Amino acid sequence: MNMAAINYYLLHYGMIFLFILFLLEYLNAPGLSAGIIMPLSGIWVKEYGQSIILAIIVSVIGGIIGSVILYGLGRFCGKHIIDKWFYKDKKKKGYIRKKIDFLKEKGAIGVFFSMFIPGIRTIVSIPAGALKINILEYLLFLFFAVFIWNTALILSGYFLGSAVFSYLNIT
Numbered sequence: 001m002n003m004a005a006i007n008y009y010l011l012h013y014g015m016i017f018l019f020i021l022f023l024l025e026y027l028n029a030p031g032l033s034a035g036i037i038m039p040l041s042g043i044w045v046k047e048y049g050q051s052i053i054l055a056i057i058v059s060v061i062g063g064i065i066g067s068v069i070l071y072g073l074g075r076f077c078g079k080h081i082i083d084k085w086f087y088k089d090k091k092k093k094g095y096i097r098k099k100i101d102f103l104k105e106k107g108a109i110g111v112f113f114s115m116f117i118p119g120i121r122t123i124v125s126i127p128a129g130a131l132k133i134n135i136l137e138y139l140l141f142l143f144f145a146v147f148i149w150n151t152a153l154i155l156s157g158y159f160l161g162s163a164v165f166s167y168l169n170i171t
Helices: 003-026 034-047 052-086 095-108 108-114 123-129 136-167
Strands: none
Touching: 003 034, 003 052, 034 052, 034 136, 052 123, 052 136, 095 108, 095 123, 108 123, 108 136
16 A cells, blocks of 8 residues: 555545554554554644544554454464464574564563564564463553554654655655
């Protein structure tokens, strides 16, 4: 999905589209990069006079629901998913094993820190579920990580978006 399409849907469907966008991003849907959609959401909110607080709340709810779906998938199908998908690339197997060992050792706080690593943040919930990390601890640390990440990226678009567009001669 390109920026023009995202902008079109934002204009026509507003916060409902934002929710769906964030839900899909946290489900690791292809083509939806947090580095694009979250700042773009901040720009949209500012340009069209929407509530920045509501946009952040909607993004956090979408992020948490998407992550919890992956946690549940990991909880019920975790070993199969990890063996089939995560260990598929033999070059990355050692790296992935280290990350899973980190989660085993750190538990929910490991999820918190992993949520700030691009490429890891949207899939960390699968091994968290497979490791059966306590769901209440998981949700607590997940909430704070999603809130911090989403807020920072949405606010970057809100405060810097038009300046970046001006600098790049994009209108």
